[in-house]
Amino acid sequence: MHSPAPVSTRRRFLGGLGATALLGPARAEDATPTTATEGTLVAQPFYGLHQAGIVTPQPAASLYVAFDVLAERRGELPHLFRTLSERLAFLTQGGTVPDVHPQLPPRDSGILGPTVLPDNLTATLSVGASLFDYRFGLARARPRHLGPMERFSNDALDPAQCHGDLLIQFCSNTAETNIHALRDVLKATPGLLAPRWKIEGFLPPHVVKTMGADTVRNMLGFKDGTANLDVRDPRLMDRYVWVGPGQEEPAWAVGGSYQVVRIIRTLVERWDRTPLGEQEAIIGRHKGSGAPLKRGHERDVPDYAADPDGETVSLAAHIRLANPRLPGTEGSLILRRSYNYSRGLTAAGQLDMGLLFVCYQADLSAGFVTVQNRLSGEGLEEYIRPIGGGYFFALPGTPRPGNYLGDGLLAAV
């Protein structure tokens, strides 16, 4: 089930668990009372037709981690997926962690304290093309368009930051909640998973508070996501995001979605030395308001029919290439769900920051690939460098505790 208007999806954690269990101390000698802020009590549903974290409004912090599956036999996969489902269900709903004898290592990292609060966490599990290779006999069940992410003309892909057998997207109010969830998953699956690459992203809190009414700004200073698909419209989601039964996809994939993750470094020193007018021409919008060039409001739709030669919005402008709004291009609409990232320095000593681009679509080829091919040669290419990421397929939701994420896939072959 996808989320309608943001406020109505919030489910009080207190109602689910019981006030005393939440607010009482975890152990007799633990005297400090738990003071949970309102946000930490919010729990996103785990069970449903679709996984959470796709049409769920974006919280402030995210962590993407790709894994190599170390299991060597098909027979080990049900245990892996079942364990992942159990842990993700616990982490997203919260609860107390069992005490352990002090002579044994603790089961939980403890970074959220003795009671795990949900903190608006969603944990979305997706599979990569390599999971369908010779190892597990799953080739016949592979989603139609799922292959390893190819290199586009402006890419400088670092193999150590690309691809993976599995990927988990953790999104919550705080970095600690995501990190806690990752460490929990690793602790639960020794010998079955090895992290392959990981990256964390953030959003400004004022955007989160207004829950999508105020668009995010990226590291170039421009609003990012203005013309995004409206997650509150179920018909749009069914048409553009969720794999449906009539799409020539394996039956198990219905209710899932193709997921693209791209780590796109922005060359911000050079961008910040570029005249404002040129920046706006490259993007196709005014920087301050986010309005298309020569328009007044962010949500105004550019009138390309009245501008066939691109004198207002250049034919090579980012927004025009991404969405030309011509008859026939409406099939390539995608649901973007990106974050900003910032980490370290490049080998040349410049800032390594940029866009943690994430999108979902029912058809990878008609969606992201078509859009990215259109963007080839855009003026923005001088200022961005895609360095990592991959193509994945977000599994359909799991309806109830007896099932687990991926059970349809494993039963299909």
Next chain:
Amino acid sequence: MPEIPRLAPDRRRAAAVAVALMVGLGDPRPGWALEQPDSPPRPARPSRPAAPELAAALAAYRTYVVAQADAFVRETARFVAAVQAGQLAEARRLYAPARAPYERIEPVAALFPDLIKRLDVRGDEFELRERDPAFVGFHRLEMALFTHGSTEGLGEAAERLAAETVILRDRVAGLAIPPAKAVGTASALIEGIAATKISGEEERYSRTDLWDFQANIEGSKVVFTLLRPLLADRDFVARVERSYKRVEDLLARYRSPDGGFQSYDNLTARDRNALKGPITLLAEDLSTLRGRLGID
């Protein structure tokens, strides 16, 4: 091959175990699969074995540690002799075997950080890297022998190295290893593998990481095998032994004809990943040893 320790008759049982482990134990069943522990793999309540049996196992381990420290002195002396005689090829051949006894007991040696600083420090631990004057010991010689290809001017550094191994042996001989530390050595050796050996960061110039890897595993397995009779959970024991065998079988594929190991650079990404699984599982399982034995 490690020497069999000599024990008084009343320690014969522990000695028998020590001998048995020298021969090499493994799971004889073919076609094993990496079975998963219950998630999480935790014993409900530690059970305390009889104190004399634990003491006997720890005493046998101490004997083993002293024997390795003796071997370390001997093998390093042979290596140093080759360096001082200017025999480059011989020195290169003796480098990794000299380190093996140390790598088998590394966490015990690490009880003396001042010695480790002079024996086993790596260039990348310093801001000035290999140019730092504090970069001495095995890896300093390693760099000269394998990267620069020369024994020139190494006489003093080699002599110092030999002297440090004697100091280590003397300290170890006089050491009462705390029980928690002795038992914890089994997992500490695996943590070392997981942190630097599996990535080839230890032997940057000679690429002899697989020698160290094998020695770490051997040393860990000695501890575990001595404690095995005291462990009540047979499923746990079987799982740990399967993990050891998995690692040993994988490493064995990289043996060289002279009985040593190929360069770490020959390790394929696929095999490196294949090692990660049992190594992580060993680290998790062996981290419960102290709890299972009721040791603080």
